[in-house]
Amino acid sequence: MTEEDIWGMLEDVTDPEVPVLTVVDLGVVRDVLFVSDNHWKIIITPTYTGCPAMQVIEEDIKTRLAKENITVDVELVLSPAWTTDWLSENGRRKLEEYGITPPQDEGDKSVLFGEKPVIPCPLCKSKNTRLVSQFGSTACKAHYQCNECQEPFDYFKCLK
Amino acid sequence: MTKQEALFEFLLRKADDSLILGHRLSEWCGHGPILEEDIALTNISLDLIGQATELYKYAAEVEGKGRTEDDLAFLRIEREYKNVLLVEQVNGDFGKTIVRQFFFDHFEHLLYEGLMNSKDERISAIATKTIKEIKYHIRHSSEWVIRLGDGTEESHNRVQASVTDLSRYMNELFYQDEVDETLIKEGIIPDVKDFRVEYENNIEKILEEATLSLPEEKWQLSGGRKGVHSEHLGYLLTELQYMQRTYPGMEW
Numbered sequence: 001m002t003e004e005d006i007w008g009m010l011e012d013v014t015d016p017e018v019p020v021l022t023v024v025d026l027g028v029v030r031d032v033l034f035v036s037d038n039h040w041k042i043i044i045t046p047t048y049t050g051c052p053a054m055q056v057i058e059e060d061i062k063t064r065l066a067k068e069n070i071t072v073d074v075e076l077v078l079s080p081a082w083t084t085d086w087l088s089e090n091g092r093r094k095l096e097e098y099g100i101t102p103p104q105d106e107g108d109k110s111v112l113f114g115e116k117p118v119i120p121c122p123l124c125k126s127k128n129t130r131l132v133s134q135f136g137s138t139a140c141k142a143h144y145q146c147n148e149c150q151e152p153f154d155y156f157k158c159l160k
Numbered sequence: 161m162t163k164q165e166a167l168f169e170f171l172l173r174k175a176d177d178s179l180i181l182g183h184r185l186s187e188w189c190g191h192g193p194i195l196e197e198d199i200a201l202t203n204i205s206l207d208l209i210g211q212a213t214e215l216y217k218y219a220a221e222v223e224g225k226g227r228t229e230d231d232l233a234f235l236r237i238e239r240e241y242k243n244v245l246l247v248e249q250v251n252g253d254f255g256k257t258i259v260r261q262f263f264f265d266h267f268e269h270l271l272y273e274g275l276m277n278s279k280d281e282r283i284s285a286i287a288t289k290t291i292k293e294i295k296y297h298i299r300h301s302s303e304w305v306i307r308l309g310d311g312t313e314e315s316h317n318r319v320q321a322s323v324t325d326l327s328r329y330m331n332e333l334f335y336q337d338e339v340d341e342t343l344i345k346e347g348i349i350p351d352v353k354d355f356r357v358e359y360e361n362n363i364e365k366i367l368e369e370a371t372l373s374l375p376e377e378k379w380q381l382s383g384g385r386k387g388v389h390s391e392h393l394g395y396l397l398t399e400l401q402y403m404q405r406t407y408p409g410m411e412w
Contacts, residue, residue, distance in 0.1 A: 048291055050210020078214065079285030081292065133168050133196035134300055135203040143196065 001070065006040055013064050014152070016056045017138045018156075020098040023057055027086025030077065041073045045082045045158070049138040066156045084159045095156055096122050098140065103158040119155050121146035166342035167280070168222045169242070170349060172232070173339075173385060176243035177409050180393070181264060182208030183400050186292055193254045202259070207293040214286045234404040239295075239387040246329035248384070248393045248398060255319040256306050259326050262301040266362050267333045269294050274350025278393060283348065302366050309370025316371065322376045323367065333378035335349035 010029055015021045023029050023044070031043040040059055046054045057072045065072050084103035087095075092102035101124050106117040120127050126148035134157075136143040141154040185205035192198025216229035219269055242373040275287035308319040323375060330345045333354045367373060383389065403410060 050206035082290040088199045133200055135200035139203055
C-alpha cells in the first residue's frame with residue numbers, strides 16, 4: 001500500500017455538507033503518514049473551528065479505509081489555519097457546477113466597510129448579484145441572490 | 161502564581177467567554193427576527209463554541225488532572241466560571257443581542273490579533289484560526305449597530321437603551337490581575353492596556369455613524385473573572401448542563 005493509494009481512497013470521502021467536494025478537494029486532509037502497512041495516520045484540519053462536519057469526516061475516513069482493512073489514527077490540527085486557497089482547481093470547478101460560487105478574491109476583510117466583492121451567479125454568470133446574508137446554511141457559506149435571473153445561491157466564503 | 165496556573169486560568173476565562181456567549185446566541189435558534197439572522201446568530205454561536213472547545217482542550221492539558229474539555233464545560237459550578245459579565249447578559253431584543261456582540265467582537269478582534277504573536281505556539285495557532293472568524297462577526301455586529309441606530313425612531317431608541325445598559329460591562333473586558341501580569345511577562349498574551357484607546361475609538365466611531373452615544377455616567381460592573389456573576393448565569397448553566405447532570409457521562 002503506497003501513500004498514493006491512500007490519497008486515492010480519500011478521494012472517495014466527501015464533505016457531508018457539500019457532497020460534491022471530496023475532503024482532498026477541500027484541502028481538509030493535510031497529510032498522510034505511514035505507520036505500518038495496515039495502519040496509517042491522517043492529518044486533517046477544520047475549515048471553521050466549530051464545524052460539526054469534522055467528526056463525520058473523521059468517521060467517514062475511518063470507514064472508507066476499513067474497507068481495505070486499514071486502520072487509521074486521525075489527528076486534527078489547527079495550524080497552519082485552513083484557507084480557501086487550499087481548495088483545489090478541481091474543487092472550485094465542481095462547486096460552481098453544483099450551484100455554489102467558489103471563493104472570489106475579497107480584498108482585506110479587516111477593513112470594516114471596504115469595497116464589496118463581486119460574486120458572480122453560478123447559474124447565469126451575471127455579476128449583478130446581491131448579498132442576502134454574510135452567514136449561510138453552513139459556516140463556510142454566505143447567502144446571495146442574482147439580480148438578473150433571481151437565482152438564490154450559496155457562495156463559498158473566502159477565508160484567508 | 162506559577163506560569164502553568166496562570167495559563168490554565170487565562171484559558172478558562174477566554175473559553176468561558178466564548179462558551180457562555182455562544183450558548184446565549186444559540187437561544188436565538190428558531191427565534192431570529194428574520195431567517196437570515198436566525199442563521200447568522202447561530203453560525204456565530206457555532207464559531208464561539210468551536211473556539212471554546214479548543215481553549216478548554218488546551219486548558220485541560222495544561223491543568224493535567226485528567227479532566228476533559230467536556231468536564232470543564234459542563235461540570236463546574238457557577239462560581240467556577242470566569243467569563244466576563246457582559247456575555248451572560250440576557251438576549252433581550254435583537255438590538256440588545258447585537259450591541260452585546262458589538263462590544264465583545266471589537267475587543268476580541270484586538271485581543272486575538274495580539275494572541276497571534278503569542279510565544280505559546282498552541283495559543284498562537286488557535287488565535288490565527290479564530291481571527292478569521294472574528295472578522296466576519298465584527299462586520300456583522302457593526303453593520304447592524306449602524307442600521308438599527310440610524311434606522312427608525314423605534315430601533316434607535318431601543319438600541320440606544322441597550323448601549324447605555326451594556327456599556328456598564330465594557331470596563332471588565334480590560335480586567336487584569338496577576339494571571340495577566342504573569343503571562344504578559346512571558347510573552348504569552350498581549351497587554352490589553354495597549355489597545356484600550358484603539359478599542360474605545362473603534363467603538364465610538366461606529367456609534368457616531370449610528371447616531372448613538374455612550375452614556376455620560378461611567379459606573380461599571382465587574383466580578384465575572386473572579387467567579388462572582390449576575391443572577392443570569394445560574395439559569396443559563398441550568399439549561400447548559402442539564403443533560404450531563406441528569407445523565408452523567410452520556411454521549412451521542
